[in-house]
Amino acid sequence: MTTNQYFTLETDENGIVIITMDMKDYPFNMFVSDFLKLYFETLQAELAKPEVKGSILRSARPEFMAGADINLLLNKPGDAEAFLKDLLSFHEQSLKLEEFKKPMVVLINGNCLGGGYELSLMNNRRIALAGSYQIGLPEAKLGLFPGGGGTIKLSRLFGLEKTAKIVLQGQTFRPADALKEGLIDEIVETPEELLEKGKEFILANPQVEQPWSNPKHKIPGGGLKTPTGYMTMVGSIGNLRKNSHGNYPGLNYALQALHDSIDLPMNRALEIEARYFTKALYSDVTTNIIRTGFFGINDAKKGKSKPKGFEKKATQKLGILGAGMMGAGIAYVSAKAGMDVVLKDVSVENAEKGKAYSENLLKGAIAKGRSTQEKADALLHKILPTANVDDLKDCDLIIEAVFEDPQLKAIVTKESEPMIKSDGFFASNTSTLPISRLAEASVNPEKFIGIHFFSPVDKMPLVEIIVGKQTSDETLAHAIDYVTQIGKVPIVVNDSHGFFTSRVFGFYNFEAAAMVLEGINPQTIENVAKQAGMAIGPLAVMDEVSIELILRVIAQKESLNDNEKQLKDFFQKMADSGRLGKKVGKGFYDYPEGGKKVLWKNEFVEVKEEQMVSNEDIAKRLMHAMALDSYRCLEEGVLNTTLDGDIGSMLGLGFASQTGGVFSYIDMVGIQQFIADCDRFLPNGKQWEVPQSLRDLAVQDFKFYTGNTQNWIKK
Missing domain, CATH: 3.40.50.720 (NAD(P)-binding Rossmann-like Domain)
Structure with missing residues (x-):
C-alpha cells in the first residue's frame, strides 16, 4: 500500500488497483488540480502494468466528492489563458486513461456532485450505495456549467435534449432516481457489496471502451444535423431565453458548447467545452453569484455576523x-x-x-x-x-x-x-x-x-x-x-x-408608478423588469402588498416632495376607486375568478402611443433607483456592510440574481457610468440626487468588490 495526502493505493490478489480518496487538507474530497494531476499520473502508471486488470476508485469519507473547491473558483488565477491550458491538460490526461481499455469502476458512497460526478464519468462503471444523498451536476446554480468533461460526455450518453435539461437546470438526483435517469449503472445496499460488485465487473470485463470511443456509437436523438437534434437545440435556445433572458452567460456558453461539439471527435469536443467553461468562469456574473449567492449567503446562514464573545443560545x-x-x-x-x-x-x-x-x-x-x-x-x-x-x-x-x-x-x-x-x-x-x-x-x-x-x-x-x-x-x-x-x-x-429592505423596495415600486404616470405602457414596465432579472414586475408586487399599505407607508413620511405628492394622489385615486390590490381582485391588474390576471386599463393615466423612454432606461431606472438608495443606506449607517445589502436585495427583494446584489450591480455598471445615468435621470425627481461621497469614490474609479474581497465596510 502507498499513501499520499490525497489517497491510498493498494493492489489486490487479482491485480485490481484500489484507490481510496481521503484528502486530509480539505473538509471534503474535492475536485482540485493537485489531486487530479497525482491521480492521473499514478493511475496511468498502474494501468500500464501488464498484471493490472483494472481499477476501482472509492472514498474513505462519508461522501464521495463534493465537487470543485468553490474558493478556488472565486479566487481564480488572473490569467485565463493559463487556467485554460491547465484544463486542456486535464482533458488530455483523462482521455489517456481510456487508451488502456482496462475496466475502471467508481464506487459512490455519498454525495457525488459537480467535478465528483465528472470524475466518475472517466470510469466505465458507476456503482452507488443506496441512500438519500445527491448525485449530479449542480454547476448552473453557480452561473457555470460542467467543464470537467461532464457536458460533453453526457451529450454522448443521453443526447442533446436530456443533457441540456440536466446541465441548464443544474439537476441532481438521489441514487434511485440517478439509476432511472442513467447517471449510474447499479445500486447496492451495503458498503461490502460496493467493493464486491466493483471487482466482479472488472473480472467479467477484461477489455472495455467508453461508448464515445466506439465508432459505431450513435448519439441518442441524433447529432445537430438530424431533424431531432436540430429541433432540440432550437427548443433549448428558446427555453433558455424565455427563462433567463440571456442574463446568465454560463448557461449560454453551455448551449454553445453542446451546439459546437456534438458532431466532433471527443478530444475536439472537450477542447470546446474547456474554452466555453473558461469564458463562463471569468465572467462577472459567475463571480457575483459565487461571492454573494454561495459564500455570502452560506456565511450569513452560519451566523457570521454574530457579535463575538457570546455562547450559542438555543430558543426552546x-x-x-x-x-x-x-x-x-x-x-x-x-x-x-x-x-x-x-x-x-x-x-x-x-x-x-x-x-x-x-x-x-x-x-x-x-x-x-x-x-x-x-x-x-x-x-x-x-x-x-x-x-x-x-x-x-x-x-x-x-x-x-x-x-x-x-x-x-x-x-x-x-x-x-x-x-x-x-x-x-x-x-x-x-x-x-x-x-x-x-x-x-x-x-x-x-x-x-x-x-x-x-x-x-x-x-x-x-x-x-x-x-x-x-x-x-x-x-x-x-x-x-x-x-x-x-x-x-x-x-x-x-x-x-x-x-433597509422595505425602504429600498419602495424605490422600485415608486419608480415604476412614476413611469406609469409619465404614460409609459405598464406592460412594457413589467416585461422589462423581468427581462432585467427581477423576480417579479413592480406593478404585480404593489398589488401583492396592497395599495393600502403603500399609502400607509407614504403617510409615515414626515414630508413629501412634488413627485411623492403626485404618487400619493395617484395611489389615493386607486384606493378610492376600490383598486386596492390582489386581495380584492383589482389593482394594477384585474384578477378574474378562475382566470389569469390581466393589466388594468388605467383610466387615470393615458398611455402614450410613442414610447419616449428606451427599454434600457426603464430597466436602469428600476434597478439604479434601488442601488442608489442602498448606497444612501450604507452612508447613513443603516447598512453595516455591502454584503448585507447584496444578500438582502437578492433574497428579500428579488433583485436580479445575476448581478450579485445592489452593490455588485453598481460595480457591473461601473461607478462612473452609474452616476452619469443617475444625473441623466435627475429631471425625474430628487430620488436621483447622488451623494457627494459616492462622487468622491468615482474619482478613484472605485469598486465595492475587487479580487477576493467579500465584504466592503464603509469607514
Missing part, C-alpha cells in the same frame, strides 16, 4: 403574538426547528386558524412525499394556540407579529413582556416602524430588537434583524442564534424608517 420556548399569516408562518418554521411555540391571538378561534396554516402546509408535504403523518403530528403538537397571556410564561423569546399600529404593538408588548425568562428577549416583526420608537413601550429596551420576516415565511429565506438605539450586543447575538436555528439567512441593519 417561543411566544408569538398575532396568528395572522405572518405569525402563523413564524410558528410553523419555529416548530419545524424543534421549538415549543405558543401562538397567541385575541381569541382561541383566531389562534386555531393560525395553527391550521401549519396543518395545511404539512398536508401538502405529506402528499408530495416530503413528510409523514407521524412527523406532521409531532410538529403540530409543538404549537399551542391560545388567548391566554399566562401561557407565554418562561418563553426564551416573544415575537410580536400584530398589525402595523404603534399603539397596538405597545399594548401587546407591555402585556406579554413580563412572561419572558430573565435571560430572554422581545422582538417585533414590524416591516417599517422604527424599532427604537417601539422599544419605548418596553421596560428592557436593551432586550428589544426587530426580527423582520418576509411572506410567506415558510418559503422566504431572508430575515432582517434590526438593531435599536439601546439594543445590546447580547440581544443581537441571541437573535442571530434564533434565526440560524430556524434555518433562515440573517442580515443585520440599524434602525431607521423602513430599515
Whole structure:
C-alpha cells in the first residue's frame, strides 16, 4: 500500500488497483488540480502494468466528492489563458486513461456532485450505495456549467435534449432516481457489496471502451444535423431565453458548447467545452453569484455576523403574538426547528386558524412525499394556540407579529413582556416602524430588537434583524442564534424608517408608478423588469402588498416632495376607486375568478402611443433607483456592510440574481457610468440626487468588490 495526502493505493490478489480518496487538507474530497494531476499520473502508471486488470476508485469519507473547491473558483488565477491550458491538460490526461481499455469502476458512497460526478464519468462503471444523498451536476446554480468533461460526455450518453435539461437546470438526483435517469449503472445496499460488485465487473470485463470511443456509437436523438437534434437545440435556445433572458452567460456558453461539439471527435469536443467553461468562469456574473449567492449567503446562514464573545443560545420556548399569516408562518418554521411555540391571538378561534396554516402546509408535504403523518403530528403538537397571556410564561423569546399600529404593538408588548425568562428577549416583526420608537413601550429596551420576516415565511429565506438605539450586543447575538436555528439567512441593519429592505423596495415600486404616470405602457414596465432579472414586475408586487399599505407607508413620511405628492394622489385615486390590490381582485391588474390576471386599463393615466423612454432606461431606472438608495443606506449607517445589502436585495427583494446584489450591480455598471445615468435621470425627481461621497469614490474609479474581497465596510 502507498499513501499520499490525497489517497491510498493498494493492489489486490487479482491485480485490481484500489484507490481510496481521503484528502486530509480539505473538509471534503474535492475536485482540485493537485489531486487530479497525482491521480492521473499514478493511475496511468498502474494501468500500464501488464498484471493490472483494472481499477476501482472509492472514498474513505462519508461522501464521495463534493465537487470543485468553490474558493478556488472565486479566487481564480488572473490569467485565463493559463487556467485554460491547465484544463486542456486535464482533458488530455483523462482521455489517456481510456487508451488502456482496462475496466475502471467508481464506487459512490455519498454525495457525488459537480467535478465528483465528472470524475466518475472517466470510469466505465458507476456503482452507488443506496441512500438519500445527491448525485449530479449542480454547476448552473453557480452561473457555470460542467467543464470537467461532464457536458460533453453526457451529450454522448443521453443526447442533446436530456443533457441540456440536466446541465441548464443544474439537476441532481438521489441514487434511485440517478439509476432511472442513467447517471449510474447499479445500486447496492451495503458498503461490502460496493467493493464486491466493483471487482466482479472488472473480472467479467477484461477489455472495455467508453461508448464515445466506439465508432459505431450513435448519439441518442441524433447529432445537430438530424431533424431531432436540430429541433432540440432550437427548443433549448428558446427555453433558455424565455427563462433567463440571456442574463446568465454560463448557461449560454453551455448551449454553445453542446451546439459546437456534438458532431466532433471527443478530444475536439472537450477542447470546446474547456474554452466555453473558461469564458463562463471569468465572467462577472459567475463571480457575483459565487461571492454573494454561495459564500455570502452560506456565511450569513452560519451566523457570521454574530457579535463575538457570546455562547450559542438555543430558543426552546417561543411566544408569538398575532396568528395572522405572518405569525402563523413564524410558528410553523419555529416548530419545524424543534421549538415549543405558543401562538397567541385575541381569541382561541383566531389562534386555531393560525395553527391550521401549519396543518395545511404539512398536508401538502405529506402528499408530495416530503413528510409523514407521524412527523406532521409531532410538529403540530409543538404549537399551542391560545388567548391566554399566562401561557407565554418562561418563553426564551416573544415575537410580536400584530398589525402595523404603534399603539397596538405597545399594548401587546407591555402585556406579554413580563412572561419572558430573565435571560430572554422581545422582538417585533414590524416591516417599517422604527424599532427604537417601539422599544419605548418596553421596560428592557436593551432586550428589544426587530426580527423582520418576509411572506410567506415558510418559503422566504431572508430575515432582517434590526438593531435599536439601546439594543445590546447580547440581544443581537441571541437573535442571530434564533434565526440560524430556524434555518433562515440573517442580515443585520440599524434602525431607521423602513430599515433597509422595505425602504429600498419602495424605490422600485415608486419608480415604476412614476413611469406609469409619465404614460409609459405598464406592460412594457413589467416585461422589462423581468427581462432585467427581477423576480417579479413592480406593478404585480404593489398589488401583492396592497395599495393600502403603500399609502400607509407614504403617510409615515414626515414630508413629501412634488413627485411623492403626485404618487400619493395617484395611489389615493386607486384606493378610492376600490383598486386596492390582489386581495380584492383589482389593482394594477384585474384578477378574474378562475382566470389569469390581466393589466388594468388605467383610466387615470393615458398611455402614450410613442414610447419616449428606451427599454434600457426603464430597466436602469428600476434597478439604479434601488442601488442608489442602498448606497444612501450604507452612508447613513443603516447598512453595516455591502454584503448585507447584496444578500438582502437578492433574497428579500428579488433583485436580479445575476448581478450579485445592489452593490455588485453598481460595480457591473461601473461607478462612473452609474452616476452619469443617475444625473441623466435627475429631471425625474430628487430620488436621483447622488451623494457627494459616492462622487468622491468615482474619482478613484472605485469598486465595492475587487479580487477576493467579500465584504466592503464603509469607514
